[in-house]
Amino acid sequence: MIITEYLEIKIDFLETLFPGKVVIVIQNGAPNINNLGKLRLSIDRLETRLRQAGISSIEDVKYATIEVSGQLGYELKDNKKPLTKEDFMTLMAEISQMKEMIGDNIKPQGNKNEQNNIFQEISSRKFEGNKKEPYKYL
Template sequence: MDLSFIVKSFILFFTGVFLLRIAGRKSISQMTLAQTIVIVSLGHMIVEPIVEVSMVKAIGGAVIFVVSIIVVEYIQLHFNRFEKLIMGKSKMVIENGELNIKNLKKLRLTVDGLEMRMRNMGLTKIADIKMATIEPNGQLGYELKEEAKPLTIGEFKKLMNISSQQNESQDAGQNIFDEIYSDTPQKHPEYLN
């Protein structure tokens, strides 16, 4: 086995890791179309020199791809239209507990596919969803109807404060020690005296 082959492999591996760190790290499900193309292309370019193509050309091409993805992301940050062109827009798939069949067809997404995404998010009923979208990265975004939202800790504390205030106001007239501290005796029903 040729020593230069091993050295080339290590150089290409670490160059790939370095370039991917520069390009940014996201899981495959969160990648945009442009990022996915760059990642696939980088993988191909990094393997090519091992099959006897110029290592310098491969690294140069990989650098150009990473720089291009950084430029595209920079332009996306500053120009909303360009972002929509590259990334696409969210599509509404559920509105007020009803499926938007028209958008499901545009997305080529079956009801079973939508239900699978809902189950992955812990959602069990379409009727509980106020609105749901398929985001450009393929993830499901949603908002529950008011009656289906879980109780938060903040809301629970507010309810407990209201409840304790009501109990205090009800108990204020029923303090059993009032008779001791008061000069006037309290009236009790005749049968208890």
């Protein structure tokens, strides 16, 4: 086994001969039926693997492959990729730049439900309504 792994590293041809090669099963959101047939993998089984990876639709996948180990490898389309911390920080920087550009032209809006906010009542110690009102429900 060690000899075959060594030969796979040194000779590219043997790398695909012994363990096999990666097979593309989804391209641009469409399943590759020919490759699925070669792998004897049904659409239902592919969908099961996608669901286990947290993907709800085949159309959300840009490319998906079945690796040599049998694992599913995939890349989501750009509009379906999750938000990264870097993306979030970029958006926050753009929002702060827009706030600076707008300046004092827009007045900040307070919470319209501030009067009905029970936390605001406690912090201000000003209670609404009749003091005997809570007791009428007991």
